[in-house]
Amino acid sequence: MIDWPLTIFEVWHYTVNTIGISFNALLIYMCIFKTPRVIRSYAVLILNFAISDFGACITDLLVGQRLIPAGIALAYISNGPCKYISGTACYVGYSLMLHFFAHSLWSLLLSFAYRYYILFHPSPSRTTLAIIICIVYTPSFFQWTTFLMANDDQAKVEVYLRNRFPNYDFDNKTITGTLNILESWQAMFTILPMTLPVTPAYCAILILRKKIIRELASVAGTMAKMSHATKTMHQQLLRALSLQACLPFFFSIAVASYAIGQLGIYNSPVLEYLTFSSLLFIPAISPLISIYFVRPYRTTIILWYYRFRATKMRFVIKPPTTTTQLFDGESGTKKSMFWNGTEYQSATRNSRSQQSNHY
Template sequence: MLFFTFFNIYHYFMGVLGVFLNLLLLLVSIFFSPLQIKKYRILIVNFAIADMGAAFFTLFVEQRIIPIGKSMIHVSYGFCHLISKLACYAGYSIFLHFFMHSMWSLLISFTYRYYILEYGTPSKYQIIAAIFFFYIPSFCQAVSFIFSEGDENEMMTLLQQNFPNYTFDKTMVTGNPDMLAPASLFTILHMTVPIFPIYHIILTMRSKIIKKLETTTQHLRKETRNLHKQLLKALTYQAFLPLFFVISVIIFFVQLLGFYSNPVLECLIFSIPAFIPVCSALISITHIKPYRDIIIRWILIIFRRKVATKQEMFTVSFSLGKKSTVNRQSVIADF
């Protein structure tokens, strides 16, 4: 089917691009962060690692999700199907945990920006402690969800009974027999319920940060004030990205409640959030000027080297051609 070919290409593209861009962000944040954000870069590194992990496991599992009653079937098209069903199921669990940790990290980043304007810069140990504290729910989710895997034969039987026309070549079928079981329910609640209070806090923090930047940063250098605004702008754009996950949740419940179901919607549940790590990295790279400048410099260096190499090759070819012409003329003259 043409759609599934596109589905595979899309996930390969988003996975590879997401890993590359977040690795690039990781490198520039570690080695090229200006002095003003030396501590804040810890949060940027944390963000980049979470998004890079999500991008890799997007490629690894390429999940199609089919809700059936209280059960949830996972059909994996990624290269995890070449390893084992546990690899596919665990890979999906790890993807979800990276995605949710990225959401919590967004909250930490907004809180940090407000905190330094109100109370001063926290120590790097306080920042790391905050990251680990907010990582605990995501880690618990990953572990509990892995142990909620159902029997493969049971999942296949359920799938064949409800969708006898479906065929799954070169895939791995896994799933949850009961989404209301504690391990599965914890994952579903953790992936959905916190989003709305997190957004409320983020919007409140953003409003307070803007007021602080307008009233209490006059003593700061212009460069530092601009950097504050750049970081806030990047965070604001990134705050819109998880809304695409909300669309996935809506599609999931539309199918779960039996309103409408088809293969395209089953794939969209996972495909819509797949581009979030790509967009998140692009936002940071393009809106944080020191990072943007260094990457543009790298691109120009690479471009100039390629141009210089081509010019050198052309010069050598031209010289060889000229020599050959001179030699031929010499031979004709001798003759």
């Protein structure tokens, strides 16, 4: 008999993780090799996002975790390739995955705080941003290392699950978990940071987004002669902010599906698979937003497309000349990049109103 929830779960995870791994790898390449000097500072934040999301997709693909909240116990069934190694390997991969998702949420909040900060101040240096990222990452790192000690004996966890869920199929499953999360501070140190801060962080992101939009509208209102390119950049920034502000919503779905089971309200394989299936939207969508709205990266993709067409059709197609508005540099100046084939020529022009245009 086909286990339809598991089949749908596996198809979904393999598909979305493949997309997420591919685009995050592409974004990492862009950040390292295709970032113009004028946006190298902000690219540190983008690279941090890409690495975190790439790690989340890789570990989720290897683990394929089904989360089973069961009263005071919390168990996991690993359906990924890690099951061919050992339950311990699956648990280590799972703890790594959780810490990547946690860091991704705080990185998103940091990104919005950065965008609001540079409306009034010069962009921080790459070294400063790297130090801030390390500070933000520290809680996630300790969450990962402490959670490794919360894994109980697999045989005991399986016996507990069979008694609590006699209708579930636990034959030939790789099972790990914690028998009593209330007595395990290591487990609580992961559960609480993964659930409680989601709503406050989401509210803070929405507040910062509102403040950024208000400031951009104020700047636009004082510029009677704002160019069409500048207006377009403002509109693109607002669209990027709106899309990124939606990402924590998927985190909220995951927390809700987990809480319903852990509180004993309702247990179902669908909810148990939904927890991490909904989380996968974040690392899959986030790199697409960055690649599309960061103009130098999007321009690179367009250039690659023309080269591919030229190679495929066996003759050279020269792309049309376009003007690409880039980000602010650390000095607060604006670069206007003229793309003609593979050559870039830059002309600097000062514009205080453009300090917020990082997308």
